[in-house]
Amino acid sequence: MAELDALEKWAGGLLMKLAAPARRKAMLDVARELRRSQRTRIAAQKNPDNSAYEARKARPVSASPLRDKKGRIKRTAMFMKLRTARYILTEATPQGVVIGFVGRVARVARVHQFGETDRVAPRGATYKYPARVLLGFTNADREMIRDILLKHITQ
Template identity: 55%
Template sequence: MNNLLDLQAQVAGLLTQVDAPARRRLAREVAITLRRSQAQRIAQQRNPDGSAYAARKPQLREKGGRIRRAMFARLRTARYLKQRADADGAVIEFTGRVLRVARVHQFGLRDRVRRNGPEADYPQRQLLGFTEAEERMVLDLVLAHLGG
């Protein structure tokens, strides 16, 4: 988290010299690139620090012949993982009904397995967060934008 604050401090000084429409274009480019990167990392089942997501708990009843899907296959689609950008910044967020599921996994909370079903403790799986590569990528985008 300190790296992100350091990055923000470095970039903020440079961006004060740029007009609002150019900042908006840059923020949009950063948001799109970050959204794509976050979706790829979720598909790889990795936390921002590079560790693997905690494995699913074994199911009591396994349906025979069922094809198992990776966790969060629908959450990482553009329908639910959205990006927003304006002259003041860029935001990557989950929207709609999946926001609750994403929050439970992001912070490792307790939730119902299904409606009116039993409650379970979910391990923390950081869906959103900055990797070192993404921090470098943002800084490179800003520097390229300022240089060109």
Template identity: 65%
Template sequence: MSELDAFESWAGHFLAKLEAPARRAALRDIARELRRSQQARIAQQKKPDGTAYEARKPRPKKHLRDKAGRVKRKAMFAKLRQARYLRTENDAMSLAVGFAGRIARVARVHQLGEHARVAPRGPEYKYPARVLLGFTDDDREMIRNLLLMHVVK
């Protein structure tokens, strides 16, 4: 049994004790906080295990030098982490945090490290895997705390 399955069965036990409206409210709060933590981690350019994303490949002929000797690097996924794209869904039985619309393809390519075109009709490139969504130990602790808070209410 994986760690996530064990955590899911533990949380399911507590969620079963709640009535449907209270369960929906608990899952909504958990989804909201989970989205916030994912957004913050993406802004820090870190994977769920705490390691940094692989650096963006340098682009030629693009004002790379900001000051003498330093290469300018912009943060990746600036728009991807906005609530407009990083969506939450929940009902009385489940919750989901993920990307919606056309941006989901971009997120999937980076999450799994797939091949994709750099631009329409452009060259294909194998993107390194940059895990955007995942659970950290802090996320699990936050879910436990929120769930226990809703059960105690």
């Protein structure tokens, strides 16, 4: 959070000199680019520090072929639906930007973001999920925000 405070101190005064519609346009550009970068990072299965997401827990091989499909976990990339624009909310106002998850998936995202404990199935066992940071700032994101804000301030 300290990095956001530093960014606000640096750009806040300059942005306040812009008219409200111009600030909103700048915030909208920042939100759009941040959502795009978060989506690509989630697709690459990387945390903001460029480390890979912790792999899923290995499941035991079922003895009965009839039970394989019922409770299986597809071994594809995690968070395929979660990273779509439908679930990642962006809101831009002249005062700031909000990026987050909406609806039921917000709970799933929170559990993975912070590595919380949750039930695997509605009345099933609980599991402590490893932290997989879905929303976070990379160094490239910080530079991108700075460049967008400078572009809008110098126009």
